[in-house]
Amino acid sequence: MKAVVLLSGGLDSSTVLYQARAEGCDCYSISFDYQQRHQRELTAAAAIASAARVKQHQVVNFDLRTWGGSALTDAQIDLPSDRTLAEMSQNIPITYVPARNTIFLSFGLAYAEAIGAERVYLGVNALDYSGYPDCRPDYIQAMQEVFRLGTKKGREGQEIKIVAPLIEMKKTEIIQLGNQLGVPWELTWSCYAGEEVACGVCDSCRLRLAAFADLGLSDPLSYSSK
Ligand SMILES: [Zn+2]
Structure with a gap:
């Protein structure tokens, strides 16, 4: 089965890619260069995609700096x-x-329908302290309706499924799952700042470091401060 995996290069989406692979999917990863300040993550995404031996890795370019926010x-x-x-x-x-x-x-969704993929995996997580509105189960359910109603395949009864396996998991549980799946954490990138070395103080670094520490594990990434 073909699956599209939204891959940011972070801990969550990398775990989801390895999960999709473990479920027997032929994975097609897609990353987004939206001129985010942490472009370093795009390098990480490409490295993870390569390590996971995806069938194809796509990068879509657009510029959200235009309106900031x-x-x-x-x-x-x-x-x-x-x-x-x-x-x-x-x-x-x-x-x-x-x-x-x-x-x-x-x-x-567009990529999945174009290549005949049956699933779109993404690593959203509702328990993450960031509280983003578009990481919550009701949002994912609503988007599933868009997948059903907004595509030829969906209207023909072959709805492309959104798979969000981490949505109810704690960060520590995600790391445990990733360890079982053999996710190469050293290739991932979570820091928002996007310098050569992860900052250790942004929300994303702190969440990640706290989760590794809670498990009594050390994060293989280097940090400029922690
Ligand atoms: Zn950071």
């Missing part, structure tokens, strides 16, 4: 740093990119 697409907006997990959980943070997963899933 997020710390990930507007370099003038500072990234939150050194926040506790409790602080992260209070509000939808400035690292939220407006409607990003709707954009990504739309490309994923």
Whole structure:
């Protein structure tokens, strides 16, 4: 079975790629260069795709800096740093990119229908402290309706399925799953800052480091501060 996997190069989407592979799918990965400040993740995504021996790895280019509105697409907006997990959980943070997963899933759907894939995998996670609205189960259900009604295949009764295996998992559980699947963590990239070395203080780094620490494991990535 063919499957499209939305691959950011982070811990979650990399785990999902290895999960899709473990389920016997022929994987077609897709990454998005939207001129995000952490372009380093695109290099990671390509490395993970290669390590997982996907059938094809696509990069779609567009520029969301045009209208900004997020710390990930507007370099003038500072990234939150050194926040506790409790602080992260209070509000939808400035690292939220407006409607990003709707954009990504739309490309994923188009790619899937074009190549005859039956599934689109993505690594959204609702328990993640970031609280992004487009990572929640009701959102995924609504997009499944779009997949059904907005495609030729869907109207012909061969609906392309959204698969979001991590949606109800904690970060620690994702790392445990990834360990079972043999995800090469050293190739992944989570940091929002996108320097040569991960910063260790942005929300994404802190979540990742906290989860590895909770498990008593060490993250193989280097950090400039932690
Ligand atoms: Zn960071």
